[in-house]
Amino acid sequence: MEFLVASAIGVLTAAGLYLVLRLRTFPVIMGTSLLTYAVNVFLFASGRLATGAPPILTDAERYTDPLPQALVLTAIVISFGMTAVVVMIALGAYLGADDDHVDDAPAGEDAR
Amino acid sequence: MSLFLIVALPFLGAMLPGLMNAAGRQACAGVTFTVTLLALVGLLTNLPAVLAGEIVSARVAWLPGLGLDVTLWLDGLGFFFAALILGIGLLIIAYARHYLSRDDHMGEFFTYLLLFQGAMVGIVLSDNVLLLLVFWELTSLSSFLLIGYWKHLPEGRQGARMALAVTGMGGLALIGGMLILGRIAGSYELSVILENRDAIQASPLYHPALVLILLGCFTKSAQFPFHFWLPHAMAAPTPVSAYLHSATMVKAGIFLLARLWPVLSGTTEWFVLVTGAGLITMVLGATIALFKHDLKALLAFSTVSHLGLITMxxxxxxxxxxxxxxxxxxxxxxxxxxxxxxxxxxxxxxxxxxxxxxxxxxxxxxxxxxxxxxxxxxxxxxxxxxxxxxxxxxxxxxxxxxxxxxxxxxxxxxxxxxxxxxxxxxxxxxxxxxxxxxxxxxxxxxxxxxxxxxxxxxxxxxxxxxxxxxxxxxxxxxxxxxxxxxxxxxxxxxxxxxxxxxxxxxxxxxxxxxxxxxxxxxxxxxxxLWDGTPRPEAKALFDGLVAGAVGLARRTVAPLHDGAFSRYAAILAVTVLAVGAHAWLTGASEGPSRTMQTPSVVHVAGWAMLVAAAGALVFFHRNRLLSLILIGIVGLMVTAGFVLFSAPDLAMTQLTVEVVTIILLLLALNFLPNRTPVESSSLRRVRDGAIAVAGGLATMALAWHYLLRDTVAPSISEFHLANSYKGGGGTNVVNVILVDFRGFDTYGEIIVLSIAALLIFALTEALLSGPVRARLLNRVPDQARAGGTHPMLMVIVTRVIMPVVMLVGFYIFLRGHNEPGGGFIAGLIVSIGFVMQYMASGFAWTSARLKYPYHGVIGAGVLTAGLTGIGSWFFGAPFLTSAFTYVRIPPFDKFELATAAIFDLGVFLAVVGAVMLSLESFSRLARRAHGPEDDYPMGVDPSRDDLPRTTEMGA
Incomplete structure (x- = not known):
């Protein structure tokens, strides 16, 4: 199971990185979303993996680590805010200049 | 009067003229005069003590760890300068009242003047050298504002910039010199430094300290070779020239030379540097002054010359x-x-x-x-x-x-x-x-x-x-x-x-x-003879120097920072990989200490779906709608993973965030092209693929490594588990951590979220008020639009389940302290309920039924959370200390009341407000683009006579 999680993190990171390196805004946003998943799962997994041991206090013997969960919970919500801002900026740039490239035009074509 | 008050008075008073500008010129000047007079009288109350040879002092700890305390002292030298500053200040204020014309903004002038005055008084009364440096920089800044007061004059702006550049550079040098001095003396208090003459002059660091401090003093007091800025600063209004550039600011360098005279003077280096610079400045300034035709330029160079005399x-x-x-x-x-x-x-x-x-x-x-x-x-x-x-x-x-x-x-x-x-x-x-x-x-x-x-x-x-x-x-x-x-x-x-x-x-x-x-x-x-002699022009040299520095910076930065985001991302990724690889190869670690758990077929199937979706996303990312669906699958699988690995709170959060994110991206995709064209060369794709694979392998290895090992140090989670119920009154440890143990973090996080939402709102406003608005109005949708934007079935279903959604949200919120749930999740659920209404019944219908603007909801949330935290102050406890109790009201069962719940309510409100404000902003763009939407919340309504499409309904 540990291998599955680790490899899932790896796959998410690889796919995210590849998309982040694309030239248009939309795939880059997709890439950052994938990277967000990867980072969140990575952080979450730092509490190690435990099944059937939620951090809800009962008579149970063991609980999984609650701290990474609390960190990741806010991270998920904030990453929504971050995605929304990036999308808004991308949209504004596209609507304003009719261009959704993430890179500036090479010098010469466009006056700074 | 306390020394604190003497220094603080001009600063406090600086607000008044700016505020009172509308009250008239007389009032502006009057209040400035009064403030200065008060400070001067306060200074004079200390005269008897100074005359008796005492040193008046005042101290309050500010940042003792840095050696930076607000310590002030007043001896003869400080009194002399403070009296000069305040006394001449009074005369200047009276003069400026009549000098400035009706077109000049008098409040602004006197505000700057008082800021400057306060900074000057601060310099001469500071005991702590770090504090002195703060005031020193403040004089540079406020004099910049004063020199450039006539913003319409290019000479004023250029003169101000030159003065700031020269004195600012000197200020940097001075900081270095003073830090060295404090280091040698073992204290940043002037009174201590001044007693360490022998230690300072014997130190190997004496020479660097001396040179750096002299750089600071010479630039400020316009000594050769830094004398050139002062005449250019004369573009300022005359009261400023009279005050700053003859009586006070340029004397700050002299003051510091005099202040540090006991510890720095007496060596050959001091003698040669200070006397030499002074003599050159004196002769040079006097010579140039004779041949200037502008009265103020003549006086400026004569000031340079006299400052040289004093320095000498x-x-x-x-x-x-x-x-x-x-x-x-x-x-x-x-x-x-x-x-x-x-x-x-x-x-x-x-x-x-x-x-x-x-x-x-x-x-x-x-x-x-x-x-x-x-x-x-x-x-x-x-x-x-x-x-x-x-x-x-x-x-x-x-x-x-x-x-x-x-x-x-x-x-x-x-x-x-x-x-x-x-x-x-x-x-x-x-x-x-x-x-x-x-x-x-x-x-x-x-x-x-x-x-x-x-x-x-x-x-x-x-x-x-x-x-x-x-x-x-x-x-x-x-x-x-x-x-x-x-x-x-x-x-x-x-x-x-x-x-x-x-x-x-x-x-x-x-x-x-x-x-x-x-x-x-x-x-x-x-x-x-003078006019016929060629001479170097200081301003041209200075401008050339600045242009050269700017050019050098540009040539250095431009190749690195060429605006290609994808290149930065690649460089960043490779750098992180390189650093990680170095750590991996040089570090040592022990073998696995945990055993691997065996996955079942279901687990493998979930993993396979996630991997397949992520892989497909890469291959089909040019089809943007498809990629949204694929990323939705990834999100669902991550959610399932959270469920599996004992994180119900995370699963609920991820699921609800997933919903709002997809809606948001759909709204955005409405405007963006539907396909990504093929642009990058295959070489480039291979390169990116290599970076991506390397990054993926690295994170996988890292995760794999630590998943098989126990934590290096014991986790503080044990404390949280043990105290969650006893100390926080809740059994859902994740929620107790969020609203109690680490409530301050959460408070910061909801503020960040709120700021993000406000930013989106502001960007939308900016877009809609600019040229984009016209473009949106003229936009023709690039795909055929479905008829019946508000299907009856969807309208009815969403309205019927709205109360249910609210109830679920409420329930999730209430149980959050003990069971999975809480403010974040409840906020997201309620938001989804609202979004459904927008989607089904339309923007106008929903907005018309909205009682509170989302900004207000955000504000209420942050305020509620903040006030809950402040509330604990009244019980003598630190910010955000929580309290809880159990009450029983028959016929209900015993239940818990906790202040943490009020904090969680703030979180809830902030999340609802932030999510809704973001989505609403996006849909406002969409609304612009598609012109007036249907007047009716239902596309087809049998109960309505469906003819007059222009009639206003609802709102």
């Missing part, structure tokens, strides 16, 4: 030199401020400051003539005026000073400087006031009202008073001198007197004045 005196390192310097600071402040104000009066009356266009003003402006002439003659060193006394002391000191083993060098240069000084003074008087009355003045010159000539007249009274009765000033000058010497030398016994007998100084003085007179008479040929 401090450089000699003798007690007599220090006394002469102190005396000349006083005298120079009186006559030079009066001269500047006179120049302002002439400018005011004749509308020109060019000497070539003036002359004969003696008859037209008799009052100004008397004032300016007395001040100028004092500057020239004519007996019975105060300038004569200190200048003779200077010559006396110069006669005993030997530089570079050449006994004649210093006296000769001192006489030369005085000679030019006398010559330009004679020129000032002779070519402006004497000569025939002309008929081609730009304006008819006349004496102004007493509001303008009163302040300089008062100063001239001092000029004559001290000049005739120097013995009155003697005790005070000696007191200040004693403070400068700081016990390292005896205060000289020499007296301030007009007649010292036939001393060498007297002969030198006679030579200087006589020579000056001859030079004045020969001014015309001398000017021709």
């Amino acid at each position: 005196l401090l450089g000699t390192g003798t007690a007599f030199g220090a006394m002469a310097a102190v005396f000349h600071i006083l005298n120079h402040a009186t006559f030079k401020a009066a001269l500047f104000m006179s120049a302002g009066i002439i400018d005011h009356g004749a509308h020109t400051r060019d000497i070539r266009h003036l002359g004969g003003l003696r008859r037209l402006m008799p009052v100004t003539f008397v004032i300016a002439t007395l001040a100028a003659l004092s500057m020239a060193g004519i007996p019975l005026l105060n300038g004569f006394l200190s200048k003779e002391m200077m010559l006396e000191e110069a006669a005993h000073t030997t530089l570079f083993d050449l006994p004649w060098l210093v006296p000769a240069l001192a006489v030369l400087g005085s000679l030019f000084s006398a010559a330009y003074c004679f020129r000032f008087v002779g070519q402006v006031f004497f000569g025939p009355v002309r008929d081609d003045y730009p304006s008819h010159p006349h004496d102004p009202g007493p509001g303008l000539w009163g302040p300089p007249a008062l100063l001239v009274v001092l000029v004559v008073g001290i000049g005739v009765m120097p013995f009155l000033a003697e005790p005070f000058v000696k007191l200040v001198t004693a403070a400068v010497l700081g016990g390292t030398a005896e205060v000289p016994g020499a007296h301030l007197a007009i007649w010292h007998g036939l001393t060498p100084a007297l002969y030198m003085s006679i030579v200087a004045v006589g020579g000056g007179l001859l030079l004045f008479l020969a001014h015309r040929p001398a000017q021709r």
